[in-house]
Amino acid sequence: LVMLLHVYLQILPPDGIEHLKLELWWPLTGKFAVAVFFLVTGFSLSVGFLNTGNAALVVRMVFGRYFRLIIPVFATCALTSAFMNAGLFMPVEARPDMMGAYYSFEPTLAHLVRFALFDVIFDYSTAQSYAPPLWVISFEFFGSLIIAAMLLGVGDPARRPAMYLAALIGLYLYHPWFALFVLGIVSVRLRDVLKQHATPAAGGYLMVLGCTLSVLFGENPYTLSLAAFLFFLGAFQLPVALAFFSNRASRALGEISYPLYLLHVPVSFVVGLPIYVAANGDPWLQMAAAGLAVFASLVAAVIFIPVNTAAMSASRWVGKRAAALILRPAPATGSS
Incomplete structure (x- = not known):
């Protein structure tokens, strides 16, 4: 969804498409999808600990995250740097005005290493970015630390709801995106409450309400966070939605979702933008350029699956060893 929004509405928008007001169609509200992604992170990184109480799971996550x-970020940035150094990106002056702000930096090796390993999390700048969607990485990293702090420092939200409520209020006022990670934790328990005390139809009502709020209030992060939370919680309660989001096609898209999110902008600049500019305002050729960019992005994401798999393996390897070291039992002392 985020890819379609970026390609068809921002990078390669066919002339006249603005009259369709596609930004009001909730599936194409890119930040709505990102908000749901943050909720999924909170849920998936906490459900194991909440079900087992195994602190090692949280320690592994912290050190492997x-x-x-x-x-995958470094691989994406390295590929984009190679594209730029090979001259595959159109010169800034030849691009549409809305695309001129991106990829105007010098793609040196030092720039690549600093941005991909440090700046992307700790000092992000869109003007220096190898892929504009990388703004979420900082939120994902610090959101993961918030999840760990809540689980290890506070515990189960069912046992200490007041502390979770206080944390949610504070984070929501500071920045609602961070509150979504805690709402993801809370969703683990709220899912069980809904299953016990609400009908499946309630899930549908929650999803409709979430979609409606996202359309009425656009990308305001405060209302959008609430809208995404209602939609996310409702999907657990409505069987048809749960089946849709867990079917084979959804799982396949889930496998490539992270590489696709990272790669679709640079791929669109290389594959689609030259055709888009050459179309000279012809909407059909512009749509063809966007369609080609989407297809090429999907292919690139599939090719990147081994990189994503390697990242998961490295994360587990580091996390397991960190947990084994930190949680190692203290040696027994002899008694006299």
């Missing part, structure tokens, strides 16, 4: 995020 950087590698899980950064290995």
